[in-house]
Each structure stands twice: as structure tokens, then as C-alpha cells.
Amino acid sequence: MKIFGKFIGFILVSLLAGCASFTDLEPGTVLAVSGSPVLEREEVVVDTLPTEVTTAVDYLVGPGDVLLVNVNGKPDLSSPGLAGGGSSRVAGSRVDGSGFIRLPLVGSVAVSGLSLDQIEGRLRQAFSAYLQEPWVVVEIAEYKSHPLYLLGQFKSAGTYYMDRPLTLLNGLALGGGMLDTANLRSARLIRDGLTAPVDIYQLLREGSLEQNVWLKAGDTIYVPDDKNQNVFVFGAVSKPGPVPMPNGRLSLSQALASAGIGETRGNTEYVRIIRSLSATRGELMVVDQNRVMRGESLPFPLTEGDIVYVPRSAVGNWNQAIQEILPSLQAVSAVLQPFVSIKFLSED
Known part of the structure; x- marks a missing residue:
């Protein structure tokens, strides 16, 4: 002893x-x-960030998006680069920083924050001053207005553009999974420059769907490593x-x-x-x-x-x-x- x-x-x-x-x-x-x-x-x-149900089931167009606008099938009234017969590559009309696109006859038309159906209705109204019962078809050629940034220990980190409303799980899946060095307990969702009250570890490891919040354009998901x-x-x-x-x-x-x-x-x-x-x-x-x-x-x-x-x-x-x-x-x-x-x- x-x-x-x-x-x-x-x-x-x-x-x-x-x-x-x-x-x-x-x-x-x-x-x-x-x-x-x-x-x-x-x-x-x-308090965890509320997981309110999103009402935006349709994609809402924003600055940077490229739209393909077809008016009565006439290239001279439609988006630049649209030619008859489908033989020419579509360039489209890019939404500028103020949320407008420019088209022949009607000039600048505000489209930011609208769905495709709403844009078609607005353009039909604009072209009705020049055409009798115009028909308009609008498609999205490039999604560029709803960025999502995946940083850190993702297998495919980078900038992605949302083409529809996405949840946090949807956004994490875009990164192709995590590296072995990922520190999930320190992972975070950054929104408007602030860390949002969301527990990514609890979502992925414990299946807590309370943490599966809806993402917004400009969100950043950051997963640090466990080395330092x-x-x-x-x-x-x-x-x-x-x-x-x-x-x-x-x-x-x-x-x-x-x-x-x-x-x-x-x-x-x-x-x-x-x-x-x-x-x-x-x-x-x-x-x-x-x-x-x-x-x-x-x-x-x-x-x-x-x-x-x-x-x-x-x-x-x-x-x-x-x-x-x-x-x-x-x-x-x-x-x-x-x-x-x-x-x-x-x-x-």
C-alpha cells in the first residue's frame, strides 16, 4: 500500500x-x-430554425437566369438566337441585375420573382398591343439566380444553382457525400452572413427531420475538417x-x-x-x-x-x-x- x-x-x-x-x-x-x-x-x-412548409412549388426567376422566349414562333420577336426549324442553338434572354429582360417591340419587361406561367401572361399582355392574340412560350435555358454554396469537406464542393425549392437534405446531397475528415458536429448553415440555428449532425446521424429546413438563395453549407x-x-x-x-x-x-x-x-x-x-x-x-x-x-x-x-x-x-x-x-x-x-x- x-x-x-x-x-x-x-x-x-x-x-x-x-x-x-x-x-x-x-x-x-x-x-x-x-x-x-x-x-x-x-x-x-x-430555438431551431422553423421548418415551415414552402408554398413556392414553382421556380421563381431572378437576375442571372437565362430565359428562352418564343413569341408566335417568330425569331424576330423572340429571344436572341431563336431561329425557325430548330437548326440554330438557343442563346436566350438573360435577366439583368434589375430583374428585366429585353425583347423586340416590347422592350424591357420585369420578370424577376415571377414563375414561368406568370411571365408568359405578362408577355402576352405586352405583345397584345402589337399582335392579335399572341401566344408565348417561356422556358429556362440556364439557372443562375439561386446559388447554393457547398464549402469544406464535400466530395464535390462548389457552387450549385437551385432549379426548384430544396431542403437542407437536398442541398447536402448535391455535394456527393462527405469526406472521411468531415467534422459534422461543427457543420453549419450560414444565411445572410449569420450561422442559422440548424443541427446538421442531428439531421444526418439521428434522422431528426426538424432540422431539414428549406434552403434560400445564397445559403452556404460549410463542413470543416476534424484535423485542427x-x-x-x-x-x-x-x-x-x-x-x-x-x-x-x-x-x-x-x-x-x-x-x-x-x-x-x-x-x-x-x-x-x-x-x-x-x-x-x-x-x-x-x-x-x-x-x-x-x-x-x-x-x-x-x-x-x-x-x-x-x-x-x-x-x-x-x-x-x-x-x-x-x-x-x-x-x-x-x-x-x-x-x-x-x-x-x-x-x-
Whole structure:
């Protein structure tokens, strides 16, 4: 038992090494390690993006699309490049940035935001001033107004153009599947410059159709790789910012040592941690790192994307802590976990 006691004492001293400071233990010292250093733990959930049923069953034309307009079968009244007999390649009429196409006789006609049936009706009305009961047929030669960007660990990443209303699953399928290096827990849907509250991991791995939202033109689906895993340490440290996780493992003691906690006077009794459980769920924790330093608790393990904040003094509540850390989060917003971006950086 004496040998075992010495071994435990050695392990504790080794675990404490590299942190700010600790009390040297006499050889053979055995300490009772019990309990957790977590003082508070609160789960936070954000509302998932609504999966409202789309009413737009028809494609709505927009700037960049190319339309093939045939008026009474006459090339001189139809889209440029349309010739009789089907012997000539169709060039079509491109919708300009203002949403108009130009045709003989009628000039500029607004077509953006309209379905093909609606455009045909509008053109029949326009040509009726020059032709008796004109007939008009409109087709889409090129889809260019509803881009969808698939970035990261897709087998076929790139820009795609939606030719009909698509769900998130439809959009993911366009990428031809994921690479083995895909980090689905960090995957995100970016809309209007903000991370949308959608859990792609839950959709693909757990089949949660609540996450299968309708996509919009300009959406970006980003799936990062799992190679560069980090946590982020801010507050009363000399080297704030990301701290790498070798082999995906890192303790709070190691992270604080890497960030330079020993060169500051941070309050390590109330270290605050924001943890992402998924894109729509997270935890807010207060950890007493001093318990670990005194050998009363085992080192606290961190997970990828954890936000660690060391206050300079006792912080009254989480609202105050978030206000102090917010500028630092904004500075690294592009590499944060989806939950952190949604909960703390999205505009209300």
C-alpha cells in the first residue's frame, strides 16, 4: 500500500505540473480526490430554425437566369438566337441585375420573382398591343439566380444553382457525400452572413427531420475538417486566443498553462466555460480550478471548441461575463462552434 500511495502522489504532482502554481507535496503524500471542480452547470438551448412548409412549388426567376422566349414562333420577336426549324442553338434572354429582360417591340419587361406561367401572361399582355392574340412560350435555358454554396469537406464542393425549392437534405446531397475528415458536429448553415440555428449532425446521424429546413438563395453549407481542433482561452491570460488540442485531448490546466495564466492574476476559482453540445445546445459552466491545483479534484477535461474565460476578479453573473468576453468572441467568430455563434453573436 505504501508503494501504491507513493504512485498516487506522483501522479497528482505530474497532473498539477504546468499550471500557474501549486503546493509541493511531500514524497509519499496521498490526497483524497473526490468530487468535481464544476461549481455551476446550466444547459442552454436555442430555438431551431422553423421548418415551415414552402408554398413556392414553382421556380421563381431572378437576375442571372437565362430565359428562352418564343413569341408566335417568330425569331424576330423572340429571344436572341431563336431561329425557325430548330437548326440554330438557343442563346436566350438573360435577366439583368434589375430583374428585366429585353425583347423586340416590347422592350424591357420585369420578370424577376415571377414563375414561368406568370411571365408568359405578362408577355402576352405586352405583345397584345402589337399582335392579335399572341401566344408565348417561356422556358429556362440556364439557372443562375439561386446559388447554393457547398464549402469544406464535400466530395464535390462548389457552387450549385437551385432549379426548384430544396431542403437542407437536398442541398447536402448535391455535394456527393462527405469526406472521411468531415467534422459534422461543427457543420453549419450560414444565411445572410449569420450561422442559422440548424443541427446538421442531428439531421444526418439521428434522422431528426426538424432540422431539414428549406434552403434560400445564397445559403452556404460549410463542413470543416476534424484535423485542427482547438479550445479558446480569454480573459486574464497573457496569450489569449486558440489553444491546440493534441490528438483531441486537453485539460483545463494545460490550456491555462499554454495561455500564460502564470503571468497574470486571474481568478482561477471561478473559471467560466462555454461548451457546445450541438449546433443548438450548449452548457455554461463555472469551474473551480483551484480545487485541481490543490489536488482535491482531477484535471477537468476540455472538449473541442470550448470557450474558457478567466476573470480578473469575481464576476457577478453570466450576463456580465458574456459582455466582457463578447469582443474576443467577435474577433474569432469565423472559427467558433455553431452554438456559440448562434447564441451569442447572431443579431436578434
